[in-house]
Amino acid sequence: MSSEMSEMGKENAILIRQGVKQPVFIENVKTKDFSSKIKYILTGEGAGTIFIIDDTTGDIHSTKSLDREQKTHYVLHAQAIDRRTNKPLEPESEFIIKVQDINDNAPKFTDGPYIVTVPEMSEMGTSVLQVTATDADDPTYGNSARVVYSILQGQPYFSVDPKTGVIRTALHNMDREAREHYSVVVQAKDMAGQVGGLSGSTTVNITLTDVNDNPPRFPQKHYQLYVPESAQVGSAVGKIKANDADAGSNADMKYTIINGDGSGMFSISTDKETREGIISLKKPLNYEKKKSYTLNIEGANTHLDFRFSHLGPFKDVTMLKIIVGDVDEPPLFSMPSYVMEVYENAKIGTVVGTVAAQDPDSTNSLVRYFIDHNTEEDRYFIIDANTGTIKTAKIFDREETPWYNITVAASEIDNLGLLSHVPVDIRILDVNDNPPELAREYDVVVCENAKPGQVIQTVSATDKDNSANGPRFHYSLDEGLSLNPNFTLRNNEDNTASILTRRRRFSRTTQDVYYLPILISDSGIPSLSSSSTLTIRVCACERDGRVRTCHAEAFLSSAGLSTGALIAILLCVIILLAIVVLFITLRRSKKEPLIISEEDVRENVVTYDDEGGGEEDTEAFDITALRNPSAAEELKYRRDVRPDVMHTPRHQPSSSLNSIDVHEFIKQRLAEADLDPSVPPYDSIQTYAYEGHRSEAGSISSLDSVTTHSDQDYNYLGDWGPEFKKLAELYGEIESERTT
Template identity: 60%
Template sequence: MWTTGRMSNAKSRLGLGTSLYFWALMDLTTTVLSSTPMPGVELETLFSDRPQSHQRSKRSWVWNQFFVLEEYTGTDPLYVGKLHSDMDRGDGSIKYILSGEGAGIVFTIDDTTGDIHAIQRLDREERAQYTLRAQALDRRTGRPMEPESEFIIKIQDINDNEPKFLDGPYIATVPEMSPVGTSVIQVTATDADDPTYGNSARVVYSILQGQPYFSVDSKTGVIRTALMNMDREAKEYYEVIIQAKDMGGQLGGLAGTTTVNITLSDVNDNPPRFPQKHYQMSVLESAPISSTVGRVFAKDLDEGINAEMKYTIVDGDGADTFDINTDPNFQVGIITVKKPLSFESKKSYTLKVEGANPHLEMRFLNLGPFQDTTTVHISVEDVDEPPVFEPSFYFVEVPEDVTIGTTIQIISAKDPDVTNNSIRYSIDRSSDPGRFFYVDITTGALMTARPLDREEFSWHNITVLAMEMNNPSQVGSVAVTIKVLDVNDNAPEFPRFYEAFICENAKAGQLIQTVSAVDQDDPHNGQHFYYSLAPEAANNPNFTVRDNQDNTARILTRRSGFRQQEQSVFYLPILIADSGQPVLSSTGTLTIQVCSCNEDGHIMSCSPEAYMLPVSLSRGALIAILACIFVLLVLSNCHQL
């Protein structure tokens, strides 16, 4: 039995009754005899009645815990500790029972000695502790000697897991020219070992590849720039390898690595420069407004928004005649014609063009100025210009029922040269393979040559040519888009064959079919169809039509009691009219078959021949038929007697 008051208090707090206690039980946070007890150390030897046991009153003892190291690889079962009752006289009369988590599977107990062993390899990262229950029984009677007690076996950690970067590999960016110490990214490694015990999970970061450009904080894993004035234009991509080592980085610790791909993002630290200080360009005097004369380019080593350019004409005698715009895709300056040109009036122009960065960073202004200029010389060339159409594009609308030969548009072109040659018109036949149109050779009157059908071709895109009489090589062209307008020339009709089925016991007013219609026309306000019985069926006694006013109609029975034997099929003509001008209509036929149905209204047969055959009889009908047969048999026997 325990002899110290301290032991008695512990047993009382645990509710162990009067006699069951544990050997080799101790809290990991407590140091006994200057070391943590290993599995198999019996507390009976650690807590004898010696004076020094009362000198450790500041320590917090936990009496109901065992501790055992994980990853034991020996061949024999691993000793964990011992259960003992002070009622045990050593004669085998006490039987120790172990139950709870892992009992009999992970842990076993010698029911005579109370020794507990682990029989499986333990992994703290899979399970950190087990809660079990102990009981001492009278071996002869099986009667509990004391109440059941609960205790815990904690798995003691060893350093068997290396740090891992779960989010790696990493991708990061940092602006070029960043000051030394600029934070780039933080990497984090996790260690599955116990962070509360020893240094197994204390991780230290170091950089294996990436010096002298970057450094890493050994405690936080924050990567920072370590070199001044890193230039993206010199080197843009860096592959940095970071190591995380446990045991505080000490020798023997486990390590893991990850890759951090770092890209230097661009800043505007390079001014633009024209590779040419003089450009020579030429333009035909017939060049239309907004036509391109040429391109200039100021090179910028930066990229993206920092390489964006804005070009302007800052001086020159052609500042009012030409314009310049920036192509946002290629960052080039496009010089275009702003006003009509004439070789006879002015043969050359000079422009002074500036290219400048619109997005500047104040800290790099000392590298500027962030603009450059170049001179552009433009020569105007005299040419025999082809005929020019006015306007430069035609859009014509024409109804589809227009009469053949109707003039739908006058096409006009003129010779811009001083000679003002006569013009002859024609249609590019590749643009009108169906030959729906022709143009008067002298007047340019565009007329229809064939009937138009919007339902076949709703648009025509043709090209009209104009040729100088005295110089057939000078040919101008213009695009003419013709939209064919709809007229009401198609009657509505059923989109498919409609067939309906009704039961012989159908009631008056019963819905048997909903119908809809289609029309190839496309009126401006949309289609609206009207439904009614055809004139020849206006007084039909069997069925009627109800217009739903939503382009559909319901077909309803007008009476009840249809019979297959009398008439098995009805043909109902339905008149469908549209809302066009003029109104067009057609007649569609709904085929209605009379069918025999069961009591639930489900169709059984729509064939008149099948009507004579009993398809399905209820249980009551079968009983009635059998009863009749029985009566007939009885009467027949009586007659014979």
């Protein structure tokens, strides 16, 4: 901690040792001005709480104990100000107070305790595990965070590297069979292990795993076994075992007969659970022919580790002498085994078959039979003690148990303890007593947009009976119901059936689930059948057949309306639509009058009685009233083709008058009016007058001079004059209007 006086306006670095009792003087700040008006203030991290300043003397003290692990340094600013105006007298000084570390944290193992394994027989120095301890003290200051490792418990078997914490084996070829588990305590001490340092410890539990480093060993080099000549072929006559100190698969072994005169009479097998050698009889013994046999038996490990081959060989050999005992021979069965058959569901007492045995001795004693009741299966049969006839004692179910294996024993009447045994295998024959059933629960879906004849599901069936009484299966719809209008069934002749739709389209809102009873029959005699019901759900599908949803969208039913109410509403809507259509049809078929009023001149004929004042009288009527208003707005003008009429003199010969065909002229105008796209869309009438034939006054028509306004005298036409004048004026006005 510094005690030097610091001048205002400079930066200072101050070290404070953590854990010192408070308050502690840290620094004194002074200004060049020693006036009594000076006031010292302190700002920054911890100012006013952890650090305080005397506003008169400038002494800075710490009021609380500091912990470097929480905060390593503090930045403070001291300044001299005027007491009256609070204005700074000099620039502020910055103090960086660094907390100096002390050794107040012990090393800690965050992952302990540890559990680890290492193979036995490992080389000395084999790495087992690396442990790591952490120290919260400052690693850059002193030795507070410098940790060293040591073994507190576990020597001399294991060691630890003082710097890295790596645990290693300290002995060569540690033997699991001698000791398997070790508990090692490792200590981590700071201050580089010096006196006064803090420490922490952890436990490492180490287990030696087994390797195949021990060969099998027979406890004895010679064994002797007594086997009576009455022993059954295939029966176990003795056991032998070699010991192995290893564990698990490293102790597995196999027994073999390597030589001896009894290798053809006996066999040996290995019991994997007990690791024993089971000696069985391969052929019948006869004391009168051979009284003893010798076997050399080898026991060898099946899993070898070549790293330890130098410890082998991993096998051992012993000699077994088998002595054949002379006994009164039991009855001898006519066959080494029997196979019999009986139908399931046969009545109790049904004869299954007969076994026969005879006494091989010269006395030829009578034989008595019985069944060895060693298992539950033996209680399903009884045997006649005198004849050897086997009968049923219970009802059989082939589907539950298709085979029974019993053992029949035979003995002489005079010596019931002298037995011979024979295996009897009884096969239960099948009877058609199980109807076929659907192979599984089917989730059948039909799309709303289904088409007639579309396959929606293929079903199959199973039968517990065998193939003779099961397939082929026949599928049909339940005949007790009426013809199904929605679905049908098709036999595929391969023990399956397909469900097909019979109509087009289904509606979830109308019916979302259908039930289809199916009758399935087998091929047994007599045939059995069963009925199963398929549940078919109606679903909305995509065009490619993928199911989109199967929930009915009953938006109408949610409103609380019944089906009858919905039908009534639909009928009312249909009737209203029919009335509207009929009304519109009658309105369109009604004929409108040719002329509604004299004022409506757009869609009707304009009538007038003014004779007119000749070609120059254009005030008799408004020619624009004859035009279509829309055509006038769009400036679409019609240009009629003028008739090619010769301008004739006042006195025209009679032959030229005959050449004028007024009927053709009118037809030509009518055709032009029909083909002209600019004519009004409403009906109109064009009127043409005819002055007659062979008039001596000749033609006075102004059709050839519609663009020339001249006075024309029509009086010489007599009675035809006024009418023809009107026609000429009307035509002239129309032609003038269209050409402009």
